[in-house]
Amino acid sequence: MKKSIISILLIVTLAGSKVLAQDFKEKYRPQFHFTPKANWMNDPNGMVYHNGIYHLFYQYYPDAKVWGPMHWGHATSKDMISWKEQPIALYPDSLGYIFSGSAVVDKNNTAGFGKDALVAIFTHHDPVQEKQKTGKHETQSIAYSLDDGKTWTKYKGNPVVQNPGISDFRDPKVRWFEAQKKWIMTLASKDRITFYSSPDLKSWSRESDFGAKEGGHGGVWECPDLFPIKHEGKDVWVLIVNINPGGPNKGSAGQYFLGNFDGKTFTSNSKETKWLDYGTDNYAAVTFANTGGRNILMGWMSNWQYANQVPTDPWRSANTIARELGLKTVGNEIYLTSIPVKELDALNSTGFLLKNVKVQDQLDLTERAKNKSGLFRLDLTTESKADFSIVLSNEVGNELIVGYNKAGNQYYIDRIKSGKVDFEKGFAEKHTAPRLATGSKISLTLLADVASVELFADNGLTVMTDIFFPDTPISKFHIKSVSGIFLDTLQYKSIKSRNDR
Template sequence: MKKLTLPVTSGMKFDIWLKRSRENSSPLLQFSAGGEIIYAIKKAADYHQYFTYTHYSDQPLTIEWDEDAADISLFYYWLSETLAQEGVTFLISDTHTLYPVGRSKMVDWYSKESLRPALHFSPFINWMNDPNGLCKIDETYHLFYQYYPHSTEWGPMHWGHAASEDLYHWRHYPVFLQPEQNLEALGATGGAFSGTAFQERDGKLRFWFTERLPAYDLYKGYREVQKCATPGPWLDKVESVKQVLSELPAGVGCDFRDPKVWFDGEKNHYFMLLGASVDGDPAALLFTSEDSDEWTFDHVLWRADSHFREHGGRCVECPDFFSINGKWVLIIGIVGYTEPQTGRHNLLYAQTGDFNSGRFTPDDKPLQTLDFGTDFYALQTFRDGQQILGFAWLYNWASKKSAASVYSGEMSLPRRFMLNNHGALCMQPLLPPEACVRQRTDHHQACQNGLLHLSVDRQQSFSLKLTGEDISRLLLTLNGETGEQAELCYAENWLTLRAECHDEGQYGAYVEKIETLELFFDAGIVEVFANEGSHCGTRRYFHLSYCNELTLKYNSSAQITTARLTQYRSIWEQ
C-alpha cells in the first residue's frame, strides 16, 4: 500500500485513470481526511476507467493506493482558481511511495531522460501526436494535442492541454477531451481526433474536432463524425459537446476528419475544411454554415492527382487554410503516400492561391514540400494579431524511441509563417525568450581556411546561426561523445540532413545558394532553417542524445560573416 498526505484547499479536483490488476477485498484507492474515509474506489474493471473527485475541505488529505491490486496510468490534481498560474500537479509512484510533481519540480522530471528535449514541448508522460486547438486567449497561448494517457504507444485518442505566455514555458492542464465511449473496454480504437479552436466575435471559444466512432480496423470500415465542444470557464474541462456533421458527400470514403473552421465576415457565414478522399484520391472538402450548427457540403476545394493514390496516398489529413498578405495558403498532409524517388513518406505540402467567392484557385506552381526532413507532420497554425504561428508533430512513425521512456512525442519549435519574394511559404523559428538563453557567443572570426571547431556543453540544447557569401560547399557535423554523428551537408546546390546507418541521404532539398543557415539541436532533435526559412528540414535522431562538438567545413573561398552559437536552458526551469 502506498500512502501520501497532502495539504489541500477546498475545491481541489483530482483526475484518476485506474484499472484493477487482480481481485481485491479492500479499496483500490481511498482518500481520507480527519481520520475518516471520504472517497474510495472499491471496484474497477480490468481496463482503465476515469474517476474524478472534488475535495470540499481544507483538512489534509491522505491518499492510499493498493498498487498490487490496481494500476494507475494517470493521476493529477489542481485548483481551478490557480490553474492558470500553477497548472496541474501529477502524482507519481516510485518504489516506496507516491510523490507530487508540480510546476516547481518539472525541471527535475524532464531532466531524467537523456533524450528528453529541453526546448521542445513534450507530454509529462505517455503518448502525444498532433497539435490541436491552437489559440491565444487574452495573453495566454493554449496548446491542445492528441494524447493517449495509458501508454507510450498510440491508442484511443484524448486531448491533452498545456498553456504558456511565450510558447516555450508551459503549464500542464487537465485532459480536455475523452472518447465518447470507453474504447479500451470495447477493444476498439478511435476517440477524439484532431481539430481546431475558433473564437467568435463575442469572445466565445469553441473547439471543432473529429470523433472516430469505435473502430476495429485502422485502415478501413470506420466512421468519423464532426463535433463541437464548448469549454468550461476555466478551460480545464468541456462543458458540452454536440455532433454537427456526419453525412458523407458522394464518393467520400471512411476518412473524413480534422476540421478547420473559420468565419467569413463578408459572406456572413462559416467555412469548415475537412481532410478526406474522393473516389480514392486524397482531397480537401469545403462545407458552409450560417449558424455553425447545420453544415452543407459545398465542393471539393482541392483534389490530388492520381500520382498520390498510385503511391499509397489514402487521404488528406490535418488540412489548414489561411491568408497572408491577400494570398491564401492551403496546407495538406497526405497519409500513406511514399515518394517514389526517395522513399520519404507522409510528406507535408503547401499550395498558394486565391480564395474568392468560396472557391480556391491554386497558383500555377507545383506543390511545395514544406519540410525535407519529414519529421514535421500534422501542422496547425493560428493567427496571433497580424502574424501566423504554428506547431507540428515532430515525429512521423518511422523511428522508435526506447521502450524504457515514460513518454513519446514532441512538438516542433513554434514557427512563424510568411511568403518570400518568390511567393513561396517560409517558416521561421520563433526564437526562445532571453530567459532560456544560457550563453551566446559569436565565432565568425575563428572561421579560417574553410574550417571551424566548436565545443558544446554536452547537456545543453543549442542553435548555430551562419551567414555568409559565396558558400558553394558546406559540411556541418554534430559529434556525440562515443562517435555518434549527424550531418548537414550542402553540395551541388543540394542541402541534406543525414546520419550514417539511419538514412541514405534522401532527406534533402534543392537550394540555389546559401545565404543564411540556422540549426537547432535538442537531445537528438535537429531543425534546420535555410535562407530565412525558405527551406526547412526536421529530423529526430534517437541515436544522438548529446552533442559535444561541432565541426564546420566549407569552401575556402566563402566568407562566413556570422557564426553565432547560442546555448539554452530547459524551458521547465523556473
C-alpha cells in the same frame, strides 16, 4: 564565380545532460519543445490563443506509449516555449474516439454557447463502424468551454457533419470568413479537401472540393488548414494539406497550395508541388487560431513510419517549435516561408562572437563553446558558395551531419551514424532538400535542444526537420569544408535549460 545568398536557420535537439532540470532527466527529453510527461502523443489539435494564453491540444493516449483510443490532451503557455500540461480535455464517448480538429473563439456567440466561448471542432472516429466497414465511421462534432478551456461540454446535437460514405473523412480546421459572415470548415476527404460553411458552427453546408488532381497523392490527405497571408498588397490564401505516406523523403509530410478562396471555392495558383518541410519529422502541422496578424504553425515532430518505435521513455513524441509563416516571391513562383517565432530569443544566454574566420578542412568549436548542456544557438554568415557541413558528434563516434551540397544545390541532413537507429529499417538515411533561393550570401542559424534537428534555409524558404537519438550526449561540434569557406561572422550563444528559467 557568381556569389550566391543562402539563409539557413537550423534548430537541433541534442541529448540531455546532468545540468538539466531535475524532473526532466529522461534521455532524449527536449527542453524547449513540448512533450507530454508520459505516454503517447501525435497531431497537435485545437491550437488557439485566448486571453493571453496559447492553448495546445493534441492527440493523446494516456494508457500506453503507443497509439490507442484517442483523447485530446491539453497544454498551455504564455510564450509557446514553456508549456504546462493540463488535465485531458476530451475523452472518447459513445460516438467514438476523439480524432484531430481545431478550436475557435466564438466572439459573436454565433453558436449560442456564450460570448467568447471556446469551441472545439473535431472528428469522432467510431471503431465499431470501422470494423463493420460501413464507410461512415468518421463524423464531425463540437464541444465548448466557458472557462478558458479548463472544462468542456460536448454539444448534445453531435455529430454536426454526417459522413457521406467516405472512409477517411476527418480533421476539421475551422476559421471565420469575415467577408461573408460565416464559418468555413476545411476537411480532409480521403484524396481531396472538402469545404463546408456554417452560420453557427452547428449546421453545415458543403461548398466545394479541391485537390483530386493537384499536389502529391502518395497517401491519404489529412490535417488541412486554410488561411490568408498578405503579400505584395494582396491576400494570398494558403491551403496546407498533410499527407501520409508520400513525403519527399518518405513517410508522412506536409504540402501546401497557394491561391484564392472566395468563401466557396479554393483555386490554386501553384505550378508545382510545394512542401512545408523536406525532413521526415514535421507532420500534421497547422496554425494557431485567434493570433491577430501572426500566422504561427506547429507540427508533430515524428513520422508514422516509425513513431511507435522511437526509443523514448516514458513518453513518445514531441512537437516542433512554433514557426512564424510568411510568403516570398522567387522568380515566377511564390513560396511559403517558415522561421522560429521571436519568443525563442528569450532563451539566449552567454556566448562569443568571431569575425572573418577561414575554415579550411574543419573548425572545432567544442572547447570554445564550453557548453555541457548541449543547448545552444549558432549564427553564421559567409559569402562562399561551397560545400560545407555542420557535424554534431560525441565520444562514442555518433555523428549527425547537416550541410549544403553545391553540385546538387541541395541541403541535407545525414543521420546514418547518428546513434540509435536500429528500431526501424528506414530511419538511418540521408535526407535532401532543394535550395529554392537564388541570392548570394549564406546566412545560417543553428539552435540546439535534445533529440531533433530543425533546419530553416534561406530565411525559411527551405525547411527540414529530423529527429535523432545519440547513444551519449552530443559533446563535439565542428564546421567542415574541404574546399574551404570564409565566415564573415560566427556567433554562439548558450540556450537556457528548463531549470535556468
